[in-house]
Amino acid sequence: MTYHSVKTSPPNHHASDALLLSYAAGALPSGVALAVAAHTTLCADCAHRAAVAEDIGGSLLDRAEPAALCPDALARTFGRIEAPEATPPPRMHDVPPHLAGLPGPLRAAVNALPDTRWRLLAPGIRQIDLNPGARGGGSSRLFRISPGTTLPHHGHAGIELTLILQGSFTDEVGRFQVGDLAELEDDVVHQPIVDSAEDCICLIATEAPLRFSSLLGRLMQPLFGL
Amino acid sequence: MAVQLQACDPVDRGARKEDMMVGVMVEDERAALAGHLRAVAERRDKAAFAALFAFYAPRVKGYLIRQGCQPAQAEDLAQEVMAAVWRKAGLYDPAKAEASTWVFTIARNLRIDAIRRERYPQVELDDGARELPDDRPAADDVVSTGQRARLVQRAIATLPPDQAEVIRQSFFQDKAHTAIAEDLGLPLGTVKSRMRLAMIKIRAALGEQEP
Numbered sequence: 001m002t003y004h005s006v007k008t009s010p011p012n013h014h015a016s017d018a019l020l021l022s023y024a025a026g027a028l029p030s031g032v033a034l035a036v037a038a039h040t041t042l043c044a045d046c047a048h049r050a051a052v053a054e055d056i057g058g059s060l061l062d063r064a065e066p067a068a069l070c071p072d073a074l075a076r077t078f079g080r081i082e083a084p085e086a087t088p089p090p091r092m093h094d095v096p097p098h099l100a101g102l103p104g105p106l107r108a109a110v111n112a113l114p115d116t117r118w119r120l121l122a123p124g125i126r127q128i129d130l131n132p133g134a135r136g137g138g139s140s141r142l143f144r145i146s147p148g149t150t151l152p153h154h155g156h157a158g159i160e161l162t163l164i165l166q167g168s169f170t171d172e173v174g175r176f177q178v179g180d181l182a183e184l185e186d187d188v189v190h191q192p193i194v195d196s197a198e199d200c201i202c203l204i205a206t207e208a209p210l211r212f213s214s215l216l217g218r219l220m221q222p223l224f225g226l
Numbered sequence: 227m228a229v230q231l232q233a234c235d236p237v238d239r240g241a242r243k244e245d246m247m248v249g250v251m252v253e254d255e256r257a258a259l260a261g262h263l264r265a266v267a268e269r270r271d272k273a274a275f276a277a278l279f280a281f282y283a284p285r286v287k288g289y290l291i292r293q294g295c296q297p298a299q300a301e302d303l304a305q306e307v308m309a310a311v312w313r314k315a316g317l318y319d320p321a322k323a324e325a326s327t328w329v330f331t332i333a334r335n336l337r338i339d340a341i342r343r344e345r346y347p348q349v350e351l352d353d354g355a356r357e358l359p360d361d362r363p364a365a366d367d368v369v370s371t372g373q374r375a376r377l378v379q380r381a382i383a384t385l386p387p388d389q390a391e392v393i394r395q396s397f398f399q400d401k402a403h404t405a406i407a408e409d410l411g412l413p414l415g416t417v418k419s420r421m422r423l424a425m426i427k428i429r430a431a432l433g434e435q436e437p
Binding site: 016017018019020021022025026027028029030032033034036037038040041047049051052053054055056057058059060061062063064065066067068069070073074076077078080081104105108109112158159185207 | 272276279282283284285286287288289291292297300301304305306308309312313322323324325326327328329330331333334335337338342344345346347348349374375378379382393396397398400401402403404405414417418421422424425426428429432434
């Protein structure tokens with residue numbers, strides 16, 4: 001099945017100011033930052049607030065105490081400009097058609113992957129791991145979940161973000177549709193169920209590993225690798 | 227090495243008047259900087275680039291040192307950031323962002339690429355990102371870019387100490403709000419609300435109302 005980028009009404013669930021500030025400052029783990037960057041491509045309000053938060057960075061840069069550079073720094077910089085870039089940005093292949101409608105930051109992440117096939121994880125649940133090395137302890141994965149499927153009951157330490165890219169789900173907090181960002185915090189235990197007629201595709205990014213609270217969840221934990 | 231940076235230090239009331247004078251000076255300089263960026267984009271103008279370099283390279287290096295970079299790495303990254311400014315100058319849109327904000331995001335991303343050896347997810351101009359239908363007036367309709375930087379600076383300088391502290395830790399200590407809460411021994415909600423209040427004040431300074 002193909003991912004469809006369907007623009008509906010503006011999102012109802014937004015990134016908090018704290019999350020946008022941490023993103024702007026460059027302080028988020030990369031998986032969580034990926035979810036925020038992708039959300040801002042779907043949400044004008046959060047894009048605007050992210051831009052204001054980045055203005056804080058610009059302002060701090062403006063006022064930074066200047067540190068003298070080497071006397072020949074400008075010449076060396078021209079040298080860098082003329083030299084070919086040492087490490088071209090990773091580009092292993094084009095984004096496959098089944099993921100072509102993803103927001104730009106996610107396409108860039110998919111681009112860097114050697115394998116972009118959906119992997120069956122559990123009945124009704126498929127995933128693509130966007131950060132297979134799991135550097136930094138967090139994770140970011142695309143999930144494709146069949147209608148009516150419930151994700152195992154889980155809690156987590158740190159931030160967990162879910163960005164809906166297709167379909168919808170409902171959990172204890174509310175209903176989440178395309179473009180919505182679910183921002184969960186420490187020790188919130190939740191159990192989303194897909195309530196759309198089509199598969200729900202979402203990005204789930206965490207700051208720290210998930211903890212499944214049910215027996216089934218604990219059995220699945222090694223499979224998720226979350 | 228003690229690097230002084232007053233922008234986040236609201237306790238230093240004595241500096242306030244001076245700040246405003248610096249603001250005025252910087253505003254003239256800022257118009258010139260945007261012009262230099264355009265000259266680099268359109269004509270690959272090396273003299274204009276040298277002027278950008280003189281303003282931004284030492285600030286980028288100073289900012290990186292303030293973030294804990296060793297001076298040698300800060301020097302290397304500052305040169306790399308300026309090389310990226312040259313290469314990407316054509317992407318800079320003065321109607322959308324202050325020049326300093328744009329340079330800041332380049333420095334942020336390159337620093338993370340270098341330190342964590344992974345790419346910081348970012349929004350490219352063609353992602354349609356900030357082009358979504360939005361009934362809000364464009365940033366430069368409310369206050370001109372240039373004026374915008376000064377207003378943000380003054381708003382930051384007048385934040386209450388607890389709000390200035392969380393901003394300082396985010397931008398200079400590389401800590402997400404969750405890590406700040408842990409380090410300060412505060413509930414996460416308290417840190418989030420300080421950040422929210424800080425953002426509300428800065429947006430109010432820019433003439434925006436809370437939605």
